[in-house]
Amino acid sequence: MAYTCKIQIKAPVGEVWETWTEREALEKWLAPKANVSLQAALRQLRRTGFLLKADTKLPSVTTLAAGNPIAGSWWGHPKGHVIFAVLMSLFILPAPSRSAGPALKQNEWQVSHVHVGVRDLKKAAAWFEKVMGLQLAYPYPGAARFQIGALGVFLEEKGKDSALTLGFPTKNCDTDHKRLVDRGAVSSEVCNDKPYGVRAAYLLGPGALRIELEQFLSRE
Numbered sequence: 001m002a003y004t005c006k007i008q009i010k011a012p013v014g015e016v017w018e019t020w021t022e023r024e025a026l027e028k029w030l031a032p033k034a035n036v037s038l039q040a041a042l043r044q045l046r047r048t049g050f051l052l053k054a055d056t057k058l059p060s061v062t063t064l065a066a067g068n069p070i071a072g073s074w075w076g077h078p079k080g081h082v083i084f085a086v087l088m089s090l091f092i093l094p095a096p097s098r099s100a101g102p103a104l105k106q107n108e109w110q111v112s113h114v115h116v117g118v119r120d121l122k123k124a125a126a127w128f129e130k131v132m133g134l135q136l137a138y139p140y141p142g143a144a145r146f147q148i149g150a151l152g153v154f155l156e157e158k159g160k161d162s163a164l165t166l167g168f169p170t171k172n173c174d175t176d177h178k179r180l181v182d183r184g185a186v187s188s189e190v191c192n193d194k195p196y197g198v199r200a201a202y203l204l205g206p207g208a209l210r211i212e213l214e215q216f217l218s219r220e
Contacts (some may be wrong), residue, residue, distance in 0.1 A: 040064045041086055053087065053136070061086050073126045080122065087139045113145075113152030116209060117162040124155050124206035131183045132211075161207030173215040177201040185211070193217065 044059050045051050052060040056069040063069050065083040074083050118124040125144045128134045137147040142157045153166070170176045173191040180203055181187055188210070189202040199215040 073129045076122060076126060084139050087136075111151065113154055114164070115154045115156055115162075116164055116207070117156050117158030117160060118207040118209075119158065119161055120206070121155055121157040124209075127184075127206040128153075128155070131180055131185045133183075155206075161209070163208040163210075165202075165210040165212050166205070167212040167214055170213045170215050173199045173201055173213050176213055177203070180211070180213075191215075 041051060041061055041064050044064060048059055050059070052058050054060050054062040054070065054074060056063075056071055060069075062074045062077075062083050065086050066074070066077060066079045070077055074080055077083065116124075121142070121144060125136060125146075128146050129136065132146075134146045134148065136144055137152070138145045140154075144155045146153045146155070148166075148168075168176075177187065177191050186204040187201065188204050189200075191199055191201040191213070193199050197217050199217055201213045203211040203213075205211045
């Protein structure tokens with residue numbers, strides 16, 4: 001599934017570039033030709049009114065930055081760093097309001113996102129795209145965010161892999177387990193019934209990440 005992002009630009013490209021990009025991130029992550037690709041993306045936005053993150057046929061950031069359509073994940077592409085830079089500049093979130101709201105009550109706490117350290121960020125992000133079928137939501141300097149329902153998963157480039165289990169509810173553990181294995185995942189525990197009323201399986205994710213599939217069994 002492709003997602004369309006519409007952006008209204010009311011400032012010169014140079015001002016947008018300086019405002020949306022920190023110097024440290026620019027020096028560390030952005031390639032010299034990234035600014036050229038950003039201008040091409042903005043021109044395309046003005047002409048068509050829309051621009052996809054990635055698509056082999058419609059106007060997209062990956063095609064403009066790479067010079068040709070990219071089939072599959074762009075993380076391993078020779079111009080992946082340029083694509084990363086342009087996506088970061090186009091899709092970075094605006095600064096949040098500093099006005100504080102009322103304090104949360106005890107029963108109002110919710111988990112919005114988790115941070116997962118990985119030594120190989122590109123490989124980990126490509127795994128989520130290929131195996132889980134997820135689309136990169138936002139790229140950041142040294143990190144990538146995937147949105148899984150209401151939960152955001154931040155993959156962060158670190159010197160050590162984080163040991164973490166992500167649990168996914170499923171209506172058919174065996175079918176979904178086979179689907180992930182067919183896509184390249186390594187199973188660490190096949191589907192089996194647990195004494196606490198679920199059928200579960202476990203697969204090895206990128207780094208030290210583990211994926212759990214959990215199917216609630218009928219009590220009948």
